Amino acid sequence: MSKLMQIATASILVLGAAALLAQAPATNGAAPTGDAKNGKELFLKYTCYGCHGFSAQNGPAGNRLNPMKMTQATFTALVRSPGAPRNMPPYSAKVISDAQLADIYAYLKALPDSPAAKDIPLLQQIEKEIK
Numbered sequence: 868m869s870k871l872m873q874i875a876t877a878s879i880l881v882l883g884a885a886a887l888l889a890q891a892p893a894t895n896g897a898a899p900t901g902d903a904k905n906g907k908e909l910f911l912k913y914t915c916y917g918c919h920g921f922s923a924q925n926g927p928a929g930n931r932l933n934p935m936k937m938t939q940a941t942f943t944a945l946v947r948s949p950g951a952p953r954n955m956p957p958y959s960a961k962v963i964s965d966a967q968l969a970d971i972y973a974y975l976k977a978l979p980d981s982p983a984a985k986d987i988p989l990l991q992q993i994e995k996e997i998k
Contacts (some may be wrong), residue, residue: 900939901966906974909967918955923975927954935975942975943968 910916910923919926923933938947946968951953958968984990 901971901973903970903971903973903977905967906970906972906977909963909971913958913963913971915971917980923978924981930954932970932975933978934980935972935978939969942972 902965913925915932915982917934919930923935926932935942945963947954947958947960947964
């Protein structure tokens with residue numbers, strides 16, 4: 868298998884898995900209590916995008932924040948104590964308040980989900996070329 872085909876196949880697998888994850892229902896149907904507009908500003912201020920990307924679909928060890936599948940309480944607890952291995956520093960209430968985390972959570976919940984793999988023309992073209 869050529870190097871190009873290996874890269875294309877790997878890309879398809881990654882995007883396909885991402886699309887499946889994006890289509891899974893969120894575990895919390897409750898509306899977030901924060902302000903999404905302020906949450907976006909805080910997401911940038913605290914450089915969350917540095918690891919999670921501007922779309923929140925990246926992250927070390929697959930820790931994607933979009934689509935957000937955690938409850939607001941779980942999200943807050945994770946930010947306060949990320950656990951091991953520490954891919955992210957813990958943010959105490961002295962650094963970022965619960966209200967600010969509620970705003971970031973509201974912003975993350977407001978982000979659009981990834982399109983399904985079948986809805987990405989370039990992905991479909993690559994898939995046809997390698998078959």
